[in-house]
Amino acid sequence: MKKFDLFVIGSGMAGMSIAQKAAGKGLQVAITDELPYGGTCALRGCDPKKVLIGPTEIHYHAKHLQGKGINQVPEINWEDVMAFKQRFVDEMPPKIEKGYEKKGITMYHGTARFLSENTLQVGEEKIEADKIAIATGAAPRKLDFPGGEFAQTSTDFLNMKDMPDSLLFIGGGYIAFEFAHIAARCGAEVTIIHRSQLPLKNFEEDIVKHLIKATEELGINLVLETEVCGIEKLDRGYRVKGNASGEFKFFEAEMVINSAGRPPKIFDLELEKANIEYSSRGIEVNGYLQSTSNPRVYAAGDAANSPGLPLTPVGVLEGYTAASNIIKAKQKKVEYPPMPTVVFTLPTMASVGLTETAAKAEGYNYRIKYKEANDWFNARRLQVPEYTFKTIIDKDTEIVLGAHLIGPNAEEVINLFAMFIKTKMKVTEIKKMIFSYPTLSSDISYMV
Structure with a gap:
């Protein structure tokens, strides 16, 4: 049985941060991922x-500036875009492995339990470790209705060789909206089906x-x-069944994408055997x-039930904090700065x-x-x-x-x-700032 000071499960940004920092401080570190390194x-x-x-x-910008100096909106070549994207993806795993090798980190490529x-x-192989860090990220939610297995994932969308004529997204989160906007601008007919009254529930309703x-x-x-509540395979494409307050509706699409959320990818680790709640x-x-x-175990990123948002920079922050606590006897609590989040539509x-809802619930006079x-x-000038x-001010x-x-x-x-929130800069100070003009940032003084 091999022994390590620290074993990291998951090679995304949180796991990478933990492994590299710990190895840099002299710990004997190993890491595994069932998928290529990079997360x-x-x-x-x-x-x-x-x-x-x-x-x-x-x-997008060409369309809005058509007739304002732009004569023709360019056509998007999906095959070329995908080839360009793949260059970035292909270079990451070997680059990461080279970094691990340089730090003396032992690498595994397999499922851990x-x-x-x-x-x-x-x-x-059986492995013993003084400390274990879980940074397995998240995975698409399993669809537990008939035909759920026919739905593709966001990973499948990012690897499509051709853009389908029609796509249907299940769920109204940021993945559905971002990919739907991409597909629609590439000429596809797109549908998003969401179970609630409003999509993107964690964002400000007015926006x-x-x-x-x-x-x-x-x-x-x-x-x-x-x-x-169901997906049926057709000769060409799929028929999706939706329940709208007892009334059934049917939709057809060449491809169906499961964008119904991403729970933590921890449920196959057999955590019960390690006394991990x-x-x-x-x-x-x-x-x-x-x-x-189980004090031997730490978790970071999407795998941890922490106050941090499911964002890559937050995973990195948690990874570094967890690594620091693994290395040092004196523990340090994770401190979250303001966490900006974006829907790239x-x-x-x-x-x-x-x-506004949160400010009201917390009793602010705003x-x-x-x-x-x-x-x-x-x-x-951009014709947008x-x-x-919408700004909320104390x-x-x-x-x-x-x-x-x-x-x-x-x-x-x-x-x-x-940064204004982090530094507690007063509105009067923001208004006195000189921003480069005419930039979008120069509008900030009018937003507060």
């Missing part, structure tokens, strides 16, 4: 998705309504308050990211801090600044139809509590709001 973000999520979005951004509180079965409008104007069929939200951890029931929707800024210079903001301290945006460069502007 969801680098290989099957954020990074390849953003590469695919690039050409659709050109399409617990045998006891400090032993694992990894492939054909989500603007994204819904933009989504429908793109030609996407957004079906709300309808729960998918967990729930549907992940492994139960304390403020040090240590298992509440076009228009882009971004959010940081409290929503004021709202909410405006459709379509008539502002930056919206007019959606440019709206009346007592004049500090920004939350910012919610939809429009051009929202994914960049939101980072400045995150």
